[in-house]
Amino acid sequence: MANQYKYGDVLLVTYPFTDQSAAKQRPVWVVSHARFNQGQDIVVVPLSSRVDAGDPFGFTIYKTDAFFGNTGLLVSSSVKWTKPMTISSVVVKRRLGVVPAETMLQLAEKLKGLFAPPTTTE
Secondary structure, eight states: OOOOOOEEEEOOOOOOOOSSSOOOEEEEEEESGGGGGGSSSSEEEEEOOOOTTOOOOOOOETTTTTTTTGGSOOOSSEEOOTTOEEEEGGGEEEEEEOOOOHHHHHHHHHHHHHSSSTTTTT
């Protein structure tokens, strides 16, 4: 059965810690395109309420952003775009909201850089 989640959706999921020692409920963004979301799996990036303005890999959604009310988030959140993960849609508790296309394009650019091969100078 195909899941109903789409690119840009903000979901509440049971998300494991990176060391697999435990899990907690946290919001995530769906970053996989609908054509890849036909089965049980979706690709997401986690969100954290810990916002660090000095983080060189930071990407933040602020409570003051015009679209914030549509996300379903309660507080400003940092997008952990360097930690994409494939999860089963069965761990989704509920859909919280959605992020606008312009913001998803900004995230897509960051993800492209994450998976780009190094240049000869790197």
